[in-house]
Amino acid sequence: YLRAYTTPAGAVPGNILLTAAGGGTLIWRNQWATDWMKLDPGVYTIAATAVEGFVPPSPQQVTITSGNTTTVDLHYQTLGNLHVILSPAVAGTITIDGDRVNDGGFFSPYPAGSHQVCFGAVAGFDPPPCQTVNVAANRASVTTVTGTYTANAAAPGETGVGYLRVALQPAGQVPALIYIDGKLRNQWALDWLKLPPGNYTISYSDVEGFRAPSPQQVTIVAGQVTTLTPQFETLGNLRVRTNPSVSGTITVDGVPINDWSAWTPFAAGQHQVCFGAVPGYVAPPCQTVNIAADRTKLTDITGTYVPS
Numbered sequence: 566y567l568r569a570y571t572t573p574a575g576a577v578p579g580n581i582l583l584t585a586a587g588g589g590t591l592i593w594r595n596q597w598a599t600d601w602m603k604l605d606p607g608v609y610t611i612a613a614t615a616v617e618g619f620v621p622p623s624p625q626q627v628t629i630t631s632g633n634t635t636t637v638d639l640h641y642q643t644l645g646n647l648h649v650i651l652s653p654a655v656a657g658t659i660t661i662d663g664d665r666v667n668d669g670g671f672f673s674p675y676p677a678g679s680h681q682v683c684f685g686a687v688a689g690f691d692p693p694p695c696q697t698v699n700v701a702a703n704r705a706s707v708t709t710v711t712g713t714y715t716a717n718a719a720a721p722g723e724t725g726v727g728y729l730r731v732a733l734q735p736a737g738q739v740p741a742l743i744y745i746d747g748k749l750r751n752q753w754a755l756d757w758l759k760l761p762p763g764n765y766t767i768s769y770s771d772v773e774g775f776r777a778p779s780p781q782q783v784t785i786v787a788g789q790v791t792t793l794t795p796q797f798e799t800l801g802n803l804r805v806r807t808n809p810s811v812s813g814t815i816t817v818d819g820v821p822i823n824d825w826s827a828w829t830p831f832a833a834g835q836h837q838v839c840f841g842a843v844p845g846y847v848a849p850p851c852q853t854v855n856i857a858a859d860r861t862k863l864t865d866i867t868g869t870y871v872p873s
Contacts, residue, residue: 615770658685673752677702688722727785801856814841833858
């Protein structure tokens with residue numbers, strides 16, 4: 566049996582991801598928690614999707630043994646918010662702890678703690694000095710920093726760089742975090758971010774109600790603009806209940822997602838939902854469901870167990 570919970574309790578609607586025993590692709594299970602989910606004995610990898618305002622836990626291995634219950638705490642790190650303003654509104658490259666995060670401005674959830682914010686060269690202006698800021702582990706607070714550029718007609722801009730633009734789709738709906746080579750950059754978009762020429766891996770956090778696209782490899786060329794429009798998959802919502810409430814294992818397309826019941830964002834399309842054996846009952850037949858690609862719609866089904 567596997568019991569897994571996201572914490573802080575009641576605050577993190579992450580989806581739980583699990584491999585088949587022995588490795589393979591992480592597959593979405595239930596949201597928030599798994600309740601005494603029955604699994605074949607073996608070694609699994611467990612992880613959890615990103616949730617806005619938090620850093621998800623790193624994947625970890627769990628060993629399921631026959632007749633025993635394995636409990637896993639999937640602890641999320643609470644982020645703060647960091648807002649960097651450039652005055653006047655110039656196309657300076659903002660770096661945080663040495664990593665380029667965006668040009669022109671920055672507003673994103675960011676790990677708590679002390680960070681150094683620096684400001685890139687802009688033609689016709691002298692950049693401000695770096696500033697050290699402390700971001701609180703509080704999703705409701707915003708740490709704001711203003712970098713004030715001073716006019717100087719002789720000041721050079723940055724040369725020998727390329728430009729990366731990222732616009733998440735569907736437009737205006739996906740507040741995902743954007744990563745370059747595994748390091749957090751901006752939320753929502755990248756605006757003409759200057760980067761040295763070279764190869765980079767661009768990846769994205771999941772967002773509740775959406776599934777992030779796979780990471781992309783890009784090559785930045787000096788003087789050229791590379792534009793990405795990654796498409797996030799819009800999920801529907803699936804709720805499955807057992808009647809009476811019994812410990813049947815609910816499977817979707819042959820994959821166990823939880824015992825007793827399930828309520829989770831799920832890929833749109835046609836799926837087969839089945840119900841596991843429970844002593845003293847005849848399990849209900851499988852049901853085929855169609856889940857709409859609509860975050861506001863719930864596909865709700867019940868499997869009725871009959872006493873044997």
